Structures are given as structure tokens and as C-alpha cells.
Amino acid sequence: MSNDPRGPDSNDTTGEGDAESDGDDTAGRLLAGRCDCGHVTYPSHPVCPACGEPQEGQVELSERKGTVLTWTTATTTPPGVREPNTLAIVVFEVDGQQVRALGGTTDAVEIGDRVRPVHVEQLRDPEACVRAAESQRFDGVRFEPVE
């Protein structure tokens, strides 16, 4: 049995979120939530914002390319976060719906650039973490420009 609070992947009706259960299966993944009504959100929600039913499906965004909607560069960042830190809102098209995700970028980007999510081993410095490092994740996803 899985202790993953997001529930089993057996509810994935998309055919796209073919998760492998080898322990930590979220590394490098960008998972949106999908409701049976068709509404897709990122991040996922326990309950669908559109219809109020449990949002049990998932859509894997990691294998998709998105488009930079807008971006900014933070020059004053919290302890342990890279400086400067460029962040982008990226729009993914999922079955005709636009799904937005906020994240850091690997390189400079411009509005309209095509990007893809890539796994990053360390998004921030564990040494600067005020909470117990063992309870935190430091890896994650950044958006990398693609040609």
C-alpha cells in the first residue's frame, strides 16, 4: 500500500501519468490534477475548483513543452535561494485547456519562449534551511528553454 496522500495512480484516466512506484516517484515530475469533469489545475487540489468533486486524476506535465507567459528576476532572495533567481509562469496546453505553472528557469527566458520542465537536484541550499533538512526536499523542477 502506498502512503502517498495524493492517492494511487490507478485513478489516472489520462493514459499519460504512467507513474512508476519505485519509492520517490515525484522527482523531476510536474503533476497537474484532473477531475472527471475535465478540469485540469496545477497544482492539484483535493477538490476540483470547477465542480467540487474530488480531483482524483493526474496529468504529467514533465513530458510536455510549455510557453513562457511572463517572467521576473528576483535580485533579493531568501537565504539559500540562488541570487538572482529568474521565475516564469509557464502555460501548458492540456486537451485545449491552459494550465499555468510557476517555477524557476535554468536560463534567461523571454515571453513566448518554449520551455520544458527539467529535474534539478538542488533548488536551494540545505545549509540555509531553518527547518530540519531531513524533513525537506531540495530537488525540484526548473524550466529549460528549448529550440
Ligand SMILES: [Zn+2]
Ligand atoms: Zn471537476
